[in-house]
Amino acid sequence: MSRLAPLAVLLILVTSLSACAAAQSAARSNRIEGRVLGEVDGERVPLGQVSINIVPVGEASDVVGVAVTRFSGHFAIDRLSDPIAHTERALIGNQSYQVKIIAPEYYLQQTTFHYGSGHESHDFILERKDSSLNNISLPPIDPEAQRVGTRGSVRKE
Numbered sequence: 001m002s003r004l005a006p007l008a009v010l011l012i013l014v015t016s017l018s019a020c021a022a023a024q025s026a027a028r029s030n031r032i033e034g035r036v037l038g039e040v041d042g043e044r045v046p047l048g049q050v051s052i053n054i055v056p057v058g059e060a061s062d063v064v065g066v067a068v069t070r071f072s073g074h075f076a077i078d079r080l081s082d083p084i085a086h087t088e089r090a091l092i093g094n095q096s097y098q099v100k101i102i103a104p105e106y107y108l109q110q111t112t113f114h115y116g117s118g119h120e121s122h123d124f125i126l127e128r129k130d131s132s133l134n135n136i137s138l139p140p141i142d143p144e145a146q147r148v149g150t151r152g153s154v155r156k157e
Contacts, residue, residue, distance in 0.1 A: 037073055049103075050068065103126055
């Protein structure tokens with residue numbers, strides 16, 4: 001009997017470790033991934049260093065999923081973080097998420113998508129800002145309007 005006791009303990013230990021590993025593997029299999037592309041001269045190109053934030057719609061908590069795209073435009077989010085409580089949790093399945101995508105030189109994009117479970121891929125296409133927004137021309141200053149007296153009246157010569 002005493003010879004079987006260590007074997008039984010070893011069997012229980014191996015079984016519990018494999019169940020724990022299976023649970024962690026299942027949690028890791030939930031993932032939202034995809035690509036962020038930008039329109040440049042009529043072609044779609046991958047955008048790197050783009051910030052992506054997802055927030056569950058209708059959730060009372062402050063959890064958020066955050067990612068930054070690689071230079072290939074790919075991103076992956078497999079966890080939600082609570083910045084106030086400093087905790088993490090798995091993605092919420094069968095849930096709508098609001099996504100906010102921020103990239104320099106591109107318009108901010110906010111949209112909603114539905115996540116079921118497992119691996120899902122969502123691609124986003126950003127519109128480049130018009131360069132005319134950077135060239136703001138001001139009207140010329142009238143030199144006559146600059147001659148203002150002490151009481152706010154315009155002095156004419």
